[in-house]
Amino acid sequence: MYQIFYNLTGRAFQLSVNPQFFYGSTIHKRAISYLRYGLIQGEGFIAITGPVGTGKSMLVQMLISELENDVIATQIGTTQLESSDMLRYIAASYHLTYEGLTKAALLKNLESFLINQTQRGRRVLLIVDEAQDLPSDSLEELRLLSNFQINGKALLQCFLLGQNELRQILALKSMEHLRQRIIAAYHLSPLGREETQGYIEHRLKHVGWSKDPVITHDAYQLIYEHTQGIPRRINIFCERLLLHAYTEELHTINEDAVKSVIKETSLESFTNESTFSN
Template sequence: MYENYFKLDRKPFQLSPDPGFFFGSSIHKRALAYLRYGLTQAEGFIAITGDVGTGKTTLARMLFRELPPKEVIAAQIATTQLEADDLLRMVVQAFGLTVKSESKSALLEQLEIFLHKQAREGKRALLVVDEAQNLSHKALEELRMLSNFQTGDKPLLQSFLLGQNQFKRTLQHPDLEQLRQRFIAACHLTPLDEAETREYIEYRLVTAGWKNDPSITDEAFTDIFRHTKGIPRRINSLADRLLLFAYLEERHVIDPDAVSIVASELDEELNITDDKKVIDDEKMAITEEQLGLSNHFGTRSQYNTPARFQWDYLELRITAIESRLQILNSYIHRRFSEIKRKP
């Protein structure tokens, strides 16, 4: 809508991860370097952790763009609450295989045959697991066991695990000692600082063809950082709405006043500050119990608003929806390929 008005080539602030807009902050460069290092080692595990919206999935997609297709065959899965057998089935499907049997032994045999075939063709297999904080201990142990597949002294499968902050705590559990010993590197993504937030916004705008229209004042950049805490996904959400606001109001300067108006509108939509929209405690408790959220988020926030309207929870839901869409897209692509191969 606003792209033509501001003569932009495309939308600069999409919520969905796009490696074409990858911004190399100091911490993101380090994380990407760890992933690249892991590829050169061709073994073990690498973990990338961080808050919701800090860019873990974008890093994975950036890495996938760099993979040499003649040397590495890669698969990515975005996990929900999976147990070990479900995870194994997803891994088999992620590598484009049709599940021939539901038994665990058959799935393991099918995967091992596939991995050996790739090795004979000179290819290594890489598995990227997004939302790894959702995996049970048994599922993580299953991943460790998959790393035991070898040909000679070379492992057939390498895994990169991307997860939210709680995944760091999960890995410290005594039951996962053997898995921890398989990690060759780990990196934690932190939010951008104020200077990086400005650089991030300007980088995405320039990438989209921005010619300083609308201009953004220094004070507005400061306020954007204050409202978003330097978390890329929050920055994208606020910046996108600022451009829409500027278009609708026919403004060519984004100032603190514009940031204040748009940030307040977003807060009201998320029901963070509007007390009139607070849901009855009893109904909220039932809803949270049904959703299984009470133990994870508490019933009400420090602002006396329902937990399900907080930024973190809404971002978790967005991530979960995006993950399901990725799985659905992979399934459709696989089914389409199967149909094309049929005579």
Template sequence: MYESYYKLSGKPFQLNPDPAFFFGSRGHKRAMAYLEYGLHQNEGFIVITGEIGAGKTTLVRSLLQKLDPAKVVAAQLVSTQIDADDILRLVAAAFGVPSKDLDKADLLLALETFLVSLTANGKRALLVVDEAQNLTPRAVEELRMLSNFQLEDHALLQSFLIGQPEFREIMQGEQMQQLRQRVIASYHLGPLDVEETKAYIEHRLKHVGWHPDSPSFSADAFEAIYRATNGIPRRINTLCDRLLLAGFLSEKLALTGREVDDVQAEMKEEHRAGRSQSTARLVAANRGEQRVAEVAAQIPDLAQAIVDPATAAQFSALARDFDAARVEARLAHLEHTVSTLLKLLNGPVDSSDGSDQDKAVN
């Protein structure tokens, strides 16, 4: 939207990691050097950690883009609470190794055969595991066991583990002792400083054809952006994207600290409002679930159905999808229906049926 106003060829502050926008700060250059060193060693594990939005994924994608596919076969895996039972199949899938209906022994054999064939063809295998802090200890142990695959004295697989700061603490656990012995280098990617923040913003703008006067940033604008984001690249992207949008809407070519503060205050207010709405929806949903449970308790079969976790989850989803007013209206209708049904069930029994029952008793 603002690109044409500022004569930019594209969005400079998109949130999706794009190696074309890679910015080599001191920290990012050092992290890249560790990764390249690891590739040169062709064994063990390289561990890179950093805050959410620090640029870890962009760093890795930038490295992968440099690799010669004729020499290195790289596979990337994003872990989401992966346990040992799944990690091997996901690794196999990442490398394109068929794993359907294979038990663990056959799966390991298939992976080893694939890795040996790569080495025989003069290639190397690299596994990049993103969000490594989500791996269970058993899953990490499976990855360590894969690093045992060797052909003569050459390791068949090298792994990069990329994670958030808590992964550093996880690595210090007693269960990780054997993995730590396989780590040949590790680095924590920190935030940008104020000068790097300025250079980062200008770097991304120049990548889309920016001229310094459209828009221009005052010195206090860069300082305000740094204060608001603590030098975290993703936060910088989010704030600067909104800043350019605000500048476009108010037709401003010169952006100062005041505009940055206004946008930051607006974003904070939106965040607070969003949290308040979420809380209100949660309260309404809980109230709705309680009313459903009270009504359902009057009908044994329905009460038993709601005890089932899957059915309860469906009721919970329904409560979240409707606002409070609609939930109240539906529940009132449900109460009326249940009340009518109970009256019918508790009404007088047909007299002929009663006489037959008396005869049977006598």
């Protein structure tokens, strides 16, 4: 639809995570640097936190796309997994036997797998998404997994990704032992005004945008104010904005066009603040 009208090669603001659309804002460059630093260290935990929609999943996909063949990575998304269920989930993610096994057998299988990979010159990386949902005993289980070593070398490295609540959890006194294993932590914040514009233009240019439609300064300002600089909100809103511009056959998106879309979406029962928080 609007792609053809504006001679674009695809959808610039799709919600699915695609590393090709990665925008190197100041904040996200720093975060990816921390992740790369963590990989070089080859041990301990790296914690990346931030509000919903600030780009944690994009950072992970960028990291995975850069990994060499000697790194075996798996990503798990947690839904309040208890420690025993989490161990089964991790084992399944690495294609290990897990059904009907006791916790001791699960741990033994995981340790044998980690030792085998290390002896073959491979490093094993576990990426835990939505880590704020893990019960404390599951976080403790992750810490214990990080104890696996051979010749003084850690066998498993773990990245914890989570929302703001994860910072609060890690600050608890009961998490002191886990905190001691965190070699780097970074908190993502929303984009500023200029980088919001940069983000929008970066994604548009990636699909062949040649300033049709033109987006005015006032329009960018209002988009920033409405989305608060959160990438996922920007994607959702700009997708609707381009659709609106197409239906109105606009070649300039100004403040009035943005206001029209804000009004349209505010009248839809399924498009409100809760839409952006899931």
